[in-house]
Amino acid sequence: MPSHRVKEVPEAIRVAFEGLKKKLNSHLSLVKIGDNYYVNETATQFSEEKNKKITVSRYIGKIESDGSFTEAMHRKKETRVKSIRELIAAKKLEEDSNSILYPDDIDLKLLEMLSANGREPVAELSKVLGLSQAACKYRIQRLEKRYGITYTVEVGPRPFNFFRYVAFVRFGRDKPDIETLRKVIGKEPLVQLALSLKGPHDLFLYMLAENTQLLEDAIYRMRSELPMTRYKAYWNVTYISYAYGYLPTRQEFIELLKEKVWHRSKEHPRRIPDQLLEREYLVLSELNKDGRISFSDLDKRLNLNPGASDYTYNRLIEKGMIKRVTINMEKPQMKYPALFVVKQPDINAFNIHRNGFMAKLIALPKTPANTTALFGDIGAPYGFVFVMPIYTNTESATKTVADLSKQSIKDIRDYIVTDTIIGTLGFRRAPPEMTNQHKYLMKNQQLKEIGKF
Numbered sequence: 161m162p163s164h165r166v167k168e169v170p171e172a173i174r175v176a177f178e179g180l181k182k183k184l185n186s187h188l189s190l191v192k193i194g195d196n197y198y199v200n201e202t203a204t205q206f207s208e209e210k211n212k213k214i215t216v217s218r219y220i221g222k223i224e225s226d227g228s229f230t231e232a233m234h235r236k237k238e239t240r241v242k243s244i245r246e247l248i249a250a251k252k253l254e255e256d257s258n259s260i261l262y263p264d265d266i267d268l269k270l271l272e273m274l275s276a277n278g279r280e281p282v283a284e285l286s287k288v289l290g291l292s293q294a295a296c297k298y299r300i301q302r303l304e305k306r307y308g309i310t311y312t313v314e315v316g317p318r319p320f321n322f323f324r325y326v327a328f329v330r331f332g333r334d335k336p337d338i339e340t341l342r343k344v345i346g347k348e349p350l351v352q353l354a355l356s357l358k359g360p361h362d363l364f365l366y367m368l369a370e371n372t373q374l375l376e377d378a379i380y381r382m383r384s385e386l387p388m389t390r391y392k393a394y395w396n397v398t399y400i401s402y403a404y405g406y407l408p409t410r411q412e413f414i415e416l417l418k419e420k421v422w423h424r425s426k427e428h429p430r431r432i433p434d435q436l437l438e439r440e441y442l443v444l445s446e447l448n449k450d451g452r453i454s455f456s457d458l459d460k461r462l463n464l465n466p467g468a469s470d471y472t473y474n475r476l477i478e479k480g481m482i483k484r485v486t487i488n489m490e491k492p493q494m495k496y497p498a499l500f501v502v503k504q505p506d507i508n509a510f511n512i513h514r515n516g517f518m519a520k521l522i523a524l525p526k527t528p529a530n531t532t533a534l535f536g537d538i539g540a541p542y543g544f545v546f547v548m549p550i551y552t553n554t555e556s557a558t559k560t561v562a563d564l565s566k567q568s569i570k571d572i573r574d575y576i577v578t579d580t581i582i583g584t585l586g587f588r589r590a591p592p593e594m595t596n597q598h599k600y601l602m603k604n605q606q607l608k609e610i611g612k613f
Contacts, residue, residue: 172227173197180229189217197223261493261551262526263303266291270299271487271528271589278311278451278485307528308490311451313444314483315409320420321434322368324400325375326538326545328501329363332392342581344385349412350378353583357499359575364499366400366407366534366583396540403536404521404597405547406586408488414448417441436481439464443472444482451485484594489587492529494549496576497585500561503571504543513566518601520564522592527551529587543571547585550576 169177169190180199181188191198200217221231263271266289273280273288286296303309317324336344338356341363345354353366369375379395382388421441422431431437436444442462446453453461458469476482504510510517525531527549534547544565550557554574562569577585592598 169197170225172225173223176223176227176229180223184220188220190223195225199223199229261528263528267299267303268524268526268528268589270296270303272524272591274300274303274309274487275588275590276484276486276594278487307492309487310490311485312408312449312488313447313451314406314486315414315444315448316480316483317368319434319480320417321370323370324403324536325367325369325397326400326536327363327365327367327379327395327397328361329365329396330361330394331363334391335362336388336391338579338581340387344382344388345582346412347385348378348382349410349416350375351582352410352413353407353585354581355497355499355577356579356581357575358578359499360573361396361575363581364575364577368413398538398540400536400538400545403534404595405530405532405534405590406486406588407534408584408586409448410583411445411448414445417444433479437472439468439472440476440481443469444476447473447482447485486590487588488584489529490584492549492587494529494551495553496550497533498548498550498554498557499575499577500546500548500558501538501541501573501575502543502546502561502565502567503541504567505571507542510566515601515604517565518597522590522595522597524589524592528589530590533585533587547577549587 169192173190177188177190177197177199184201187202189200189202191200198219199221201220202215202217204213204215219232221229223229269289270285273285282293282297282300285291285300286293289296291299341354341356345351345365348367350367350369351365352368353364355364356362357364367375367378369378375397379397383393383395417436418441420435421438422428422435423438439462443458446458446461455470455473456466458464459466462469473482477484521532521535523531529549532546532548535544537544546561548557548561554576558569558572558574561567561572561574565572
């Protein structure tokens with residue numbers, strides 16, 4: 161039945177309508193459908209999608225022929241939204257929530273480009289994305305605020321002769337509180353990440369060490385310091401290799417690299433491959449704090465000749481000491497992070513699916529961050545470990561891990577990360593092309609697997 165706004169209405173309807181406008185103190189419209197009169201609350205808002213103002217209406221009730229007003233059912237039930245302005249705000253919040261969890265294609269591409277090169281100039285980003293520089297800069301600032309993005313260097317630990325290790329710790333009946341753990345573990349620069357867990361273990365550590373002796377020394381210091389000696393603890397320490405993803409390097413570890421700065425002397429007339437020039441160390445240290453600082457500002461801060469920090473940065477990349485400047489999302493809008501340990505009782509069976517597994521691992525989801533923040537093979541138990549953002553629930557994620565790895569759920573241990581004690585998880589949106597897994601698939605002519613997922 162057609163509807164239309166009315167100009168002439170019966171007196172009883174008009175009086176009731178005018179009374180409603182005064183009572184509600186808002187803009188109302190009267191619509192006639194058949195012989196009935198319906199009241200809508202209206203307001204205007206700017207639509208970014210349509211790039212113009214639009215009218216938003218909300219049905220609030222019906223005026224009977226005798227002038228009585230019957231409220232809409234949603235008003236009788238006293239819903240949360242009691243006015244058109246609240247409705248607009250609620251809709252905007254819902255739209256913002258959806259756009260945060262599922263950004264548009266331009267934002268997703270922008271996150272990929274910044275993950276691959278956090279120093280990419282706005283001019284180049286805008287050119288690739290087909291945006292004006294002002295629009296591109298606005299989107300970058302919005303993403304930075306939305307996801308808590310910081311810029312840091314992705315350090316290649318192997319050129320410095322550091323190896324990766326992880327530790328799973330289970331305490332006895334009593335366990336230390338978070339602040340105690342933070343105080344004790346924070347003193348160890350070899351520890352890059354410490355997570356409090358809910359699951360079979362209480363603590364997860366990710367560490368870098370040049371050899372097992374230095375690793376054991378660091379663990380001994382943590383275990384023997386008061387008040388840690390009061391708590392019975394069982395440590396399971398193993399290597400982690402073939403890692404996918406990254407974890408931001410703590411500034412305390414960067415300061416440890418000061419020991420690798422080469423100083424010319426009779427005993428050391430030439431530097432060895434894992435040593436740094438003092439200028440290289442200084443540039444590395446500053447970029448770890450702020451990876452997007454301009455090189456001109458960096459030259460001034462370090463009292464270097466113009467262009468020296470730019471040259472030094474590229475030399476560090478050429479030598480593999482840093483891979484790139486990348487982003488870290490400190491607020492990836494997930495429910496919580498989770499850690500999974502997947503046992504591999506039959507390595508031959510897994511190898512059959514390894515290429516497909518790698519392709520799925522590096523495939524980009526619709527959500528802002530990669531499927532995993534960290535993945536790597538471990539030796540005890542033999543298998544691999546995941547750190548993943550959870551958007552639904554742990555049970556669903558466990559099934560995803562089982563499908564991804566082709567392993568039985570009984571061989572998967574899941575942990576909810578309840579707190580980040582030390583360090584930060586490296587959530588970003590790395591494009592497949594920048595991963596070692598992609599290079600492996602290319603080498604084995606398995607790139608077609610990526611297109612399937």
